[in-house]
Amino acid sequence: MHPVLATVLQRLGLGVVTLFFVSLIIFSSIEMLPGDFGEAVLGQAATEETVAAFRRELGLDKPAWLRYVDWIASVAQGDFGTSFSGRASSGVDRSREVIDLVAPRLWNTLFLAAYAAVISVPLALFLGITAALYRNSFYDRFVNAATLTTISTPEFFVAYILILLLASLNPWFPSLANVTADMPLWERIYRTSLPALTLTLVIVAHMMRMTRAAIISLLASPYIEMAKLKGVSASQVILKHALPNAWAPIATVIAFNLAYLVVGVVVVEVVFVYPGIGQLMVDAVTTRDIPVVQACALIFAATYIILNLIADIIGIVTNPRLLHPR
Amino acid sequence: MTTKKKGDVLVEMRDIRIDGFSDERWHQIIKGVDLTLHRGEVMGLIGESGAGKSTLGKAAMGYTQPGCKLVGGTIMFDGIDLVKASEAEKRKLWGSRIAYVAQSAAAAFNPAHRLIDQTVEATVGHHVQSGEEARADAVELYKALQLPSPETIGGRYPHQVSGGQLQRVMTAMAMSPRPDLIIFDEPTTALDVTTQVEVLVAMRNIVEQFNTAAIYITHDLAVVAQMADFIKVLRYGEEVEEAETRKMLSKPEMPYTKSLWAVRSIEKQEDISDDIALEIRNVDAAYGGTVKVLHDVSIRIPRGRTVAVVGESGSGKSTTARVITGLLPPSSGEVLFNGTPLPGALKDRNRDQLRRIQMIYQMADTAMNPRQTVGEIIGRPVEFYLGKRGKAVEERVIELLKLIELDESFIDRLPSELSGGQKQRICIARALAAEPELIICDEVTSALDQIVQEGILKLLLRLQKELGITYLFITHDIATVKAISDEIVVMFQGKVVEQGPKSEILSPPHPDYTELLLSSVPEMDPDWLDGLVGSRAAG
């Protein structure tokens, strides 16, 4: 087998194994609940029968491994179980399917993340590469100090300053990003401007610093000096000698930051009361609605793992040592 | 192509001063050096680490590396002022009229492009030749440089080719535009001695064939003697002396230049003994249980004598040391110490067995904990093996310092406050502190400059005479072997080729590999390479 294919398959396999263990951890969260959580969910007045019925619904009478197999099988079909909220001690069940809660919000979150990514990725790469090329210039120092400050700042601080400046003092943008499903696209974009801007500021700082470091370490390679000593022009040094070797580090930087974006979205959604999956997860944590928490955690973790996997694979397929084996 | 006529001045550098930035301030690296090179001449630029030879070599191209700046002097290349020239003007020269060959070819080739594309990149880029012409010419150069399968090797990527071959491809790359000047920056330093010879022959022939002027930078006088018409010796950024090669070799004027021969002036009187201190019997060893690195190795080390193990990288000489120390238990065979078998693994040996065999490493820098003082470093074995405490330890440490010719003021110093030679001395004192019978010296002088090597070797010889210590001396350097050994073991690919008294091993007849190894070691004779090529062609 070609070594590239072999390595890619190996990484994919590793990704699947990681996902398996992650799902195991997330599944076992329900095992770690204290024994009396049935009463906690259903209320103090719950009869023994309703508690027993609830436990049976969760399958707590079956062995754990069997429950895991059932759970993972239904998750694979998009069934994350039923929410804990909306249940009552009387046994009346007004709870909703987790998937119905998650699906519309997942779409909202992806929209926001994509919005921020479309702005921040090109901007950060541009800033990072130019800062690396004009290293130690005033421009570089300024960008460096500004990004260090942004990185050290909590996301909600950035968010509230933006609200103060762009929504409260100058009412240009709405401070609440309450979007609905039937909203036209431009309206949606307008309403999500502030959350997207907040995410962009935070991500650009991280990403620009990482890009700069990656490019600088690349430019220090002896083969770059060799190219200069062969009289290759500055633009050709970058395009022909640095870039083919830069895909792997740049892909890693992008993937890392998109993964960061997915997580950063949680706080930003809460600030702007944006109906996304992060907000849903925080609410579920407060009410200890475990099935919803599990579903959200699984979605976040899977996104995170897949993004890193893609970066890994880009690194492999652009590695000349693997592309052209001995 | 420019017409070449030996005799015209090609490079003229006057009063070159270059500063380098380190430790948050500027230091002088080159302190006012002049350099004149005529067309078709090869200049050897030699000096020890930190002498500034590489910086000066690059300056001849008008290039100063990042972190350095030219603060004074003029550089004229064929009538062009390289100090005043713009970057674009210099770029026009680089890769067309001036070429550069870097030390580590493996790092200096871009991993993402084929060798042939990199070979002709500058030639085509500067419109010296069309792509097709340049490629055809590159194949001819590969042939001239005796690369295997010259027609197809250009289609390969750098990591698919060996180090010696890469270095020759890089020479082809430098030669491709038929430059007036090539800078060779330690091109063979990273190679094994038998590979080095092939590369040297190839480089010299091609430089002669095209009558190219060259600056050949190295720290090895014997290598430069083969390549250069005349030699310039640098030290601490200043010129020591410059002379025609033969004159420099036969009648060096400055004491420093003379000292570069120093190590070659020691020669221990061979002394044979049958009293065996350590014996390795039929040892096989493998890393990770699979990669077999030693095959049926047997070595006998007589008491109070020095046995030198020589071989190139991958010959198994360092692995042999690991087997003796117990770091790598043998998969079969045994190690006998004073006639009794030693346990194979380190953890099975008792403290006394550990004490009797000590080790000195190649890099004294990494062999000492940078956070411990000299007193702690030498004192620990005294405490650990001999059970001394407090004042007694300190007294012993001072005694040991005297033994290695350092005074007691060193006791509070940290390794970073010592010079390279002093560090290696402290390592010797640490080994002596255990009062050992056998010391394994693993390339102990190869990281040191010539003059310091001499001091260390003399010290080791004196200690042997005074204390009767046995040495197992691992090295790849034949000159060091001649200087210090009683017996020699030659190793190749994990096997012992031969073992015997120094006089026997070094005089013919030799087994094939020993012959190749010994004949490949450059000698301080400008005719050596020609003689070797002649004799190998005849044989």
Added chain:
Amino acid sequence: MSGKNKPQDGLAAEAAGEGYSAAAEVGAVRKRRTRSERIWIELKKAPLTAWFGLIVITVYCLVALFAPIIAPHGEAEVFPAPYAPWGGDHVFGTDQIGRDVFSRLIYGARNTMGIALATTLLSFFIGGGLGLVAAINRSWLDQFISRAVDVLMAIPSLIFALMLLSIFGSTVWSLIGIIAVLDSTRVFRLTRSVAVNVVVMDYVEAARLRGEGLGWIMRREILPNIMPPLVAEFGLRFCFVFLTIAALSFLGVGIQPPTADWGSMVRDNASLIQFAQYDMTAAMTPLLPAAAIALLTIAVNFVVDWFLHKTSGLRDDH
């Protein structure tokens, strides 16, 4: 540590003609100074940003230590007027149920920093210890811990923390425990990678050949040499933990009322921002604790930057 006076082999030997003396090899030796003298010299050379960082950190620590003395009112003391304006008895006004914002800011320094510090210490104890063991051991144990850490790190730590908090509930102890364990994975990775580089050094091999025990090798040979990167990492991890706790409190699942905490103070007063056009000072109230968080993390980052620069000599950060 640096080679300010790079020792030069054989300088003196050359001067003496042929006579060679090893002791004379070094021309100049650095003068020995006491530790406090050395620290003072380093400080005098420190850049402005580092000075700024050190001063901010000192002030924060003093405020945290002497909170009950400095604060004009009690931590949970409720006054009749909620959302009182700035000035008068309440420098920064009161919050949504009438507690003095200034006093809560001061107590918040104590609570938020204390919890973050305890968490960071715990995570270094766990991650650092395991990292050292893994680096020396390099066998199945190393493999096992490293793979387990890979899996744990495959889940974003904020998400993981949220999930665990939903199970164990938001008490101070579960907060410290959960974040310390999650954060220790990163400490483990760093400690292991730094220690692995030290473990392969010849001086560690020399100690093993001497027959030294594991404890001695860990304490005397490895630990002193991995301290600088670990100290720098401690600063960065502290910032990260501090921001995580602030974020969790802001989300309402971290430190619970009535304990004063900067993250939840931002959340409690967030709605005041809407009134910026009418009363600017009121709108600043939720930004004060947020700014307090940002100022501390920026200060720590500046100091760490300087420290890394000092110890590694690297000019380009990564």
